[in-house]
Amino acid sequence: MANAVHIVVCAGIVPDPLQTLEPVTGPNGPGLKNEMVLPAVLDPWAASALYEAANLAAKNPGSKVWLVSLGPKAKLQQVMMTVAQKVNFELVPIDGPIGGFPDAHSTAAILAESIAAIPGLDKAKLLLFGGWESATRGAGVTLQLVGEQLGITDQFQGVDQIDLRDYGSFEVLERVEGGKHQASVCAGTPAVLGWATGNLAEPRNNPQIGMGNMRTIMPALAKAKKAVLEPNGLRYISANLPKQQRDTRVVKDMNPDEIAAELVAWIGAE
Amino acid sequence: MSDGVNTEENIAPEVERQTMEVDIACAGFGPAMGGFLTTLTREWTEHPEDPAFESKVMPGMPLQVLCYERADDIASGVSGVVTTAKGIRASFPDLNPAEIPMAADVKQERVFYLLDPVGASRRSPLLRLGDKVLKAAGSLLGVKDHAFELPWTPAFLHKHGGLVLSMGQFNQWVGSQLMGSGLVQIWPGTPVSGPIFSGKAVKGLRLTDQGVDRNGAPADGFMAGMDVLAQLTVVGDGPVGAVGQALDDHLGLPEGHARREWALGMKMVIELPEDSPLEPGTVWHSFGYPEPEIFGFLYVHPDHLVSVGIFVPSWMGDPSRTSYRYLQHYIQHPALWKYLKDGTLRSWGAKSLEESGKHGEPFLTGDGFARIGEGSGATNMLTGSGVDEGWTTGVQLGESVIELLRAGKPFTQENLAATYETRRRASWVERGAEEAKNSRNGFHGSFVKGVIGMGLAGLTGGKLSLDAHILPAHNQIASSGLTPEAAVLLALEDGRPLHDALMSARGWPEIPFDDRLLVTQQDALLLGGKVQAMPGFADHVIFRNAGLCIHCVEKTCIAMCSGQAITLGTDGAPAFEREKCIHCGACLWNCGQSPDGVHSNIEFRAGSGGLHSAEN
Numbered sequence: 112m113a114n115a116v117h118i119v120v121c122a123g124i125v126p127d128p129l130q131t132l133e134p135v136t137g138p139n140g141p142g143l144k145n146e147m148v149l150p151a152v153l154d155p156w157a158a159s160a161l162y163e164a165a166n167l168a169a170k171n172p173g174s175k176v177w178l179v180s181l182g183p184k185a186k187l188q189q190v191m192m193t194v195a196q197k198v199n200f201e202l203v204p205i206d207g208p209i210g211g212f213p214d215a216h217s218t219a220a221i222l223a224e225s226i227a228a229i230p231g232l233d234k235a236k237l238l239l240f241g242g243w244e245s246a247t248r249g250a251g252v253t254l255q256l257v258g259e260q261l262g263i264t265d266q267f268q269g270v271d272q273i274d275l276r277d278y279g280s281f282e283v284l285e286r287v288e289g290g291k292h293q294a295s296v297c298a299g300t301p302a303v304l305g306w307a308t309g310n311l312a313e314p315r316n317n318p319q320i321g322m323g324n325m326r327t328i329m330p331a332l333a334k335a336k337k338a339v340l341e342p343n344g345l346r347y348i349s350a351n352l353p354k355q356q357r358d359t360r361v362v363k364d365m366n367p368d369e370i371a372a373e374l375v376a377w378i379g380a381e
Numbered sequence: 382m383s384d385g386v387n388t389e390e391n392i393a394p395e396v397e398r399q400t401m402e403v404d405i406a407c408a409g410f411g412p413a414m415g416g417f418l419t420t421l422t423r424e425w426t427e428h429p430e431d432p433a434f435e436s437k438v439m440p441g442m443p444l445q446v447l448c449y450e451r452a453d454d455i456a457s458g459v460s461g462v463v464t465t466a467k468g469i470r471a472s473f474p475d476l477n478p479a480e481i482p483m484a485a486d487v488k489q490e491r492v493f494y495l496l497d498p499v500g501a502s503r504r505s506p507l508l509r510l511g512d513k514v515l516k517a518a519g520s521l522l523g524v525k526d527h528a529f530e531l532p533w534t535p536a537f538l539h540k541h542g543g544l545v546l547s548m549g550q551f552n553q554w555v556g557s558q559l560m561g562s563g564l565v566q567i568w569p570g571t572p573v574s575g576p577i578f579s580g581k582a583v584k585g586l587r588l589t590d591q592g593v594d595r596n597g598a599p600a601d602g603f604m605a606g607m608d609v610l611a612q613l614t615v616v617g618d619g620p621v622g623a624v625g626q627a628l629d630d631h632l633g634l635p636e637g638h639a640r641r642e643w644a645l646g647m648k649m650v651i652e653l654p655e656d657s658p659l660e661p662g663t664v665w666h667s668f669g670y671p672e673p674e675i676f677g678f679l680y681v682h683p684d685h686l687v688s689v690g691i692f693v694p695s696w697m698g699d700p701s702r703t704s705y706r707y708l709q710h711y712i713q714h715p716a717l718w719k720y721l722k723d724g725t726l727r728s729w730g731a732k733s734l735e736e737s738g739k740h741g742e743p744f745l746t747g748d749g750f751a752r753i754g755e756g757s758g759a760t761n762m763l764t765g766s767g768v769d770e771g772w773t774t775g776v777q778l779g780e781s782v783i784e785l786l787r788a789g790k791p792f793t794q795e796n797l798a799a800t801y802e803t804r805r806r807a808s809w810v811e812r813g814a815e816e817a818k819n820s821r822n823g824f825h826g827s828f829v830k831g832v833i834g835m836g837l838a839g840l841t842g843g844k845l846s847l848d849a850h851i852l853p854a855h856n857q858i859a860s861s862g863l864t865p866e867a868a869v870l871l872a873l874e875d876g877r878p879l880h881d882a883l884m885s886a887r888g889w890p891e892i893p894f895d896d897r898l899l900v901t902q903q904d905a906l907l908l909g910g911k912v913q914a915m916p917g918f919a920d921h922v923i924f925r926n927a928g929l930c931i932h933c934v935e936k937t938c939i940a941m942c943s944g945q946a947i948t949l950g951t952d953g954a955p956a957f958e959r960e961k962c963i964h965c966g967a968c969l970w971n972c973g974q975s976p977d978g979v980h981s982n983i984e985f986r987a988g989s990g991g992l993h994s995a996e997n
Contacts, residue, residue, distance in 0.1 A: 127454070127911075127993060127995075129911035129913065129993040130911065130993070130994065130995060130996075131727050131728070131908075131994075131996075145482065145684070147482070148482040148483070148550060148995065148996070149995060150454045150456045150457070150553070150993075150995050185557050185561070188557065188560050188561060189454075189553070189556075189557065189560075192455070192556075192560065192567060192568060192569055193453070193454070193569060193570055196568060196570075196571070312601075312602060313915075314602075315591040315592055315602060315917065316568070316570055316571050316591065317604065318401060318447070318449075318568065318571065318588065318607050318609065319399060319401055319607065321566065321568055322401065322445075322447070322566065325566050329560075329563035330563070332561075332563075333563060
């Protein structure tokens, strides 16, 4: 059990990116039109972190995974209907606002407070996982701030791999320029790992895992702590969706070279 | 497994499968399952200490109730609906439509006969004569924008007091409450391959294999579908669901029953400009255009959203019955286009409707199973209503299951028949089904006969109706009249699939794509339906005998494929792309070939993926 770790995955939820997303500005700032109507999914970056966490825990007996997520309770429940079939974890839900526009410091404070209060969590064995980036429109700094508030100074970003070694040390591969990785060896936990995509495929749906998870998830959701996020003076001047371009044409008998040339010209013009 | 039937005897010879025991296993989450689970959990919540709700398979634990849904999310439903909501309101007496996104009380109902402003519609001489009279009488009869509004709405079409709903949003609303109860588990993204039989009894459900190639052979990350063993299996997987189909194959249908009438419902959800005069709760029904056999609808939701769609029936024998192009012509009819032309496509989808009604009712109960919803023949074809009927059959089963649990009786055919079937037979659902039983017979003769027959049945409560000899669906497809060579030439010259070429040849104008509302079918998949499929599942559309396909001239499966997932392969046989399939099931009944005289040449199995839009 030398390598038993306690992994806490911070994961936000986001609207299913396949839906029609339309930014609007309401009395509480920017948001998406009909956001509560849209089905939500686990933030894809954080989902990678969760799958890596489960894989690591499975390979290191005595380890345990918690998933900490802040969002409207009803939406968290909906997301769990899919995620809970994938891997084993215990949910720590925080009933809070939807969207990624709240102040990152307020969000980090609530997450850190909730993590610190997890019964049985050994901070000395803690690996704090999350997404390197986020699809929640957040500032992309929340995970680092949570780590800081928990007093964890060893932080890695853009992680694609972690290998636990004997006696508690571990090696981390972080993405760097040129498609390469930087290998770092850390003396031991606790540490913060912001995951890129990792190397694992999305796990298959496993009904037995789902049934086991739900025994703890539903009671946890029922008792989810309410969170109010203070704006701390944060004000958005404008918010826009990333630029999208659709240019559909029906062209017959075009040879591959012409298609390739047109694609190159199009990419060059962007 | 070659015939799609699982039995206890052949549960695990080829691969090792995990098994799991639960009390109640459910297939499919739609309105009927919503009604069942709502009824069960409500009673359970009110009486949490009742020993009836203790698990038999896990003593000391609460009842283990699991529901598996094929779609990737329970909100990924299809069809905006208008419903009387009699059964739904009985379950939610204080229902406030404002709590359900896209729901509105029905405020206004109108019925229109649409004239053909294009001149391409396949109208009979009698109908053309009628159209001439209407055009000549013009303003005198109130004909406006090539539409004649019926001076009154027949009572059987009334939805007064009802609701306009988005099925996706309604399912999400119901499912959220169910999951919130903590008493049942609903698992989307989990297709069920079929029931597990022991003789004629059902012992549970087998989930589909994951991590397989398109032929179902184990590949990376293979995980054999689990066998979920249950004392009661509730089947609510709709008209083309794998579990329902397997039951029908294994047990047959009751004497004299057959499933021969189908329709494809295809629709768009369109966002209208903010100054649109259409009020939420507005309901329009139409007939006569784009073809006489095609009925249409327009339902107005809150927030300037409108559902507009058509129903293309199996009795429209024309093999080039391509729904998407017809839908585009429909929305451009002047009576609709003046409201829709500045709109934007938000969502799109399609589904098969089982329209045999009472004639297609299967065995509702058996040892260890019960069937609810559309797949149980609950849809009323006279009123064009199925959601409320489906919901109510679920409620009836829920009440029956509670009764049996409290009485400590097993879920045998006898006990389920004495409770569920008895409730159903005594209810308004059954009365409506009887009235509607023969209401559409006339349409198998002609459109005019159909309208007369429907009127007769509707106005006499089903006492009078027309007779009909209804052919199996695969025999209802007429010949295109083309030789194979002529069909190929026509399609080649046009550069598009044959059905498009045939429509153009008939005079249907090209669609003026605007990249906003009038978009290509592939764009409708991406912009509207948001279609996708997870990797690692097998193809679920199988062509049983490729030779039959190659020699089939009409290839209606291609014309009617809602997602253009079936296209013509290089060998002359249709090719299937799982990633484009929206699981409407139209291919199942739009195949004009039959290898055995019973089934069509297309097998529609359990599959993953499909629509992702939650606004349908």
